[in-house]
Amino acid sequence: xxxxxxxxxxxxxxxxxxxxxxGSNLARNLASREGNTVAVYNRSRAKTDELVAEHxxxxxxxxxxxxxxxxxxxxxxxxxxxxxxxxxxxxxxDSLLEVFEPGDIIVDGGNAxxxxxxxxxxxxxxxxxxxxxxxxxxxxxxxxxxPSLMPGGSDESWVTLGPIxxxxxxxxxGEPCVTHVGHDGAGHFVKMVHNGIEYADMQLIAEAYDLxxxxxxxxxxxxAEVFAEWNRGELESYLIEITAEVLRQVDGETxxxxxxxxxxxxxxxxxxxxxVQTALSLGVPVxxxxxxxxxxxxxxxxxxxxxxxxxxxxxxxxxxxxxxAFIEQVRLALYASKIVAYSQGFDEIRAGAAEYGWNIDLGKxxxxxxxxxxxxxxxxxxxxDAYVETPDLSxxxxxxxxxxxxxxxxxxxxxxxATSAKVGIPAPAFSSSLAYYxxxxxxxxxxxxxxxxxxxxGAHTYKRIDKPGxxxxxxxxxxxxxxxxxxx
Numbered sequence: 001x002x003x004x005x006x007x008x009x010x011x012x013x014x015x016x017x018x019x020x021x022x023g024s025n026l027a028r029n030l031a032s033r034e035g036n037t038v039a040v041y042n043r044s045r046a047k048t049d050e051l052v053a054e055h056x057x058x059x060x061x062x063x064x065x066x067x068x069x070x071x072x073x074x075x076x077x078x079x080x081x082x083x084x085x086x087x088x089x090x091x092x093x094d095s096l097l098e099v100f101e102p103g104d105i106i107v108d109g110g111n112a113x114x115x116x117x118x119x120x121x122x123x124x125x126x127x128x129x130x131x132x133x134x135x136x137x138x139x140x141x142x143x144x145x146x147p148s149l150m151p152g153g154s155d156e157s158w159v160t161l162g163p164i165x166x167x168x169x170x171x172x173x174g175e176p177c178v179t180h181v182g183h184d185g186a187g188h189f190v191k192m193v194h195n196g197i198e199y200a201d202m203q204l205i206a207e208a209y210d211l212x213x214x215x216x217x218x219x220x221x222x223x224a225e226v227f228a229e230w231n232r233g234e235l236e237s238y239l240i241e242i243t244a245e246v247l248r249q250v251d252g253e254t255x256x257x258x259x260x261x262x263x264x265x266x267x268x269x270x271x272x273x274x275x276v277q278t279a280l281s282l283g284v285p286v287x288x289x290x291x292x293x294x295x296x297x298x299x300x301x302x303x304x305x306x307x308x309x310x311x312x313x314x315x316x317x318x319x320x321x322x323x324x325a326f327i328e329q330v331r332l333a334l335y336a337s338k339i340v341a342y343s344q345g346f347d348e349i350r351a352g353a354a355e356y357g358w359n360i361d362l363g364k365x366x367x368x369x370x371x372x373x374x375x376x377x378x379x380x381x382x383x384x385d386a387y388v389e390t391p392d393l394s395x396x397x398x399x400x401x402x403x404x405x406x407x408x409x410x411x412x413x414x415x416x417x418a419t420s421a422k423v424g425i426p427a428p429a430f431s432s433s434l435a436y437y438x439x440x441x442x443x444x445x446x447x448x449x450x451x452x453x454x455x456x457x458g459a460h461t462y463k464r465i466d467k468p469g470x471x472x473x474x475x476x477x478x479x480x481x482x483x484x485x486x487x488x
Contacts, residue, residue: 012061012072014164015039015079017092019047023082025144026109026136026168027051031058033167041069070099076160077104080134085110093120093131102128105157109136113274114185114192117152118356121184130157133184135191137373138170146170148373149178150194150365152187170372173381177368182358189278189352190365193345196275196289198239198375199268200341203292203429205243208334211416214425216323220247220257226327235335237377266296275348282351286344287436288337291428318423329412336409337433342383343396344436350394363387397440406437461487 013035016027019042031038039061042048052062063069070077077100081092089108096106106129108117117133124131132153136143149169151161158180169178181187205227212223224247231240249258272293279286298305320326346362353360366383370376386399393399397406417434420427439445454460456475461484463470472484 010074012037012039018083029168039072066095066099080107085112105130107132114189117185117188133188142372150187150190172371177371179364186358195271197345199272199292200288204337207427208330215320224248265300284348284351287432288341291432313424332409332412333416336413340433
């Protein structure tokens with residue numbers, strides 16, 4: 001294999017393909033760590049030239065073809081792909097397979113759908129090359145300074161990748177925020193659920209802001225101080241921190257709070273929907289994540305909102321009698337609802353692991369989310385503790401620490417949800433989280449009636465509480481009960 005001008009053969013221990021902001025920042029992060037020499041390649045030569053020129057300190061090894069890129073890498077060659085998910089990712093994989101050899105490693109660091117990763121890993125494995133789907137969280141800043149990393153792939157690939165990824169990951173309490181999540185699509189599955197939790201967390205914070213603003217009349221800047229105060233306590237998290245920053249920001253053109261001039265239509269890139277769709281297929285309720293995803297969808301239909309504006313609602317506005325007390329109620333409701341979102345997410349990870357044969361350590365997942373990632377939060381330590389203490393914990397909410405939180409938060413939570421319904425302030429994530437909590441703790445659910453209905457119109461059968469077996473009522477005949485084959 002011949003190297004081109006400026007390309008040193010076997011000089012780099014790691015390479016990055018795709019030099020947009022995320023790829024460039026990840027390459028710079030890799031290059032800044034002792035022991036790493038980074039080869040870089042981009043389809044557009046201009047981006048490669050620009051990155052190398054702007055960061056001479058990084059000592060990048062630029063390549064201008066896939067052949068040069070492969071030649072610049074030590075064996076086993078290791079390349080991290082940071083390109084758009086879908087077709088572009090497949091195209092890069094195909095190009096790398098033409099120049100890589102058995103034992104080499106291709107890492108997809110994009111937001112790929114985990115089933116695509118399973119498909120790709122199986123196909124690439126047949127060539128003898130290792131394929132790793134890796135979740136990367138932390139955004140542009142995390143990629144540069146230290147992300148939370150969720151790699152899947154083979155045990156063999158982890159031997160080479162582990163030291164490199166540990167060198168660039170965020171560090172929380174002395175531990176790098178990376179672990180070998182599991183095989184084939186496990187890493188991208190966990191990243192998908194991470195993003196689903198992120199959707200719920202952001203929606204809950206937005207609902208808390210909306211309730212406080214409408215209920216107390218405080219300005220965005222004043223509410224920023226509320227969130228800043230919360231961030232010094234048990235709600236400490238990256239999203240609470242940046243919420244205060246956003247609410248403080250003043251628009252340079254109008255002098256108004258920036259939040260008041262931003263169009264109230266929230267965007268989405270699909271990972272929230274994937275989380276909900278996958279949860280439905282696994283039979284796992286993730287109602288908080290689903291409501292957060294649907295809330296974005298509702299916000300993005302201005303034509304429907306416009307024609308619905310005159311629908312009847314409460315006649316009077318809402319002002320809390322005691323602003324400070326109401327803010328504390330909202331804080332507790334937020335805390336309780338956030339715990340529900342994380343619990344639902346971990347339920348989905350457990351179910352996914354069972355379905356796809358992954359051995360995922362839930363405590364380690366919580367641990368690697370403590371730094372670098374968007375949903376990093378103080379109470380992730382408590383989640384790790386819960387799974388260390390009870391590895392087979394089936395309901396995270398029942399861990400003693402969280403039971404104590406619900407004991408002191410539930411009255412405020414219920415009051416906030418009731419108030420929002422009474423005064424007409426939409427709080428779908430708060431409301432659905434409370435309904436899920438009460439559904440878990442209910443001694444008996446109305447699902448019995450649903451089973452009766454299903455049996456009536458479709459002979460779907462039912463089970464009884466007083467004896468074993470499966471039964472069907474002859475609804476269109478004499479309505480006697482017979483034993484039947486289970487059709488649940």
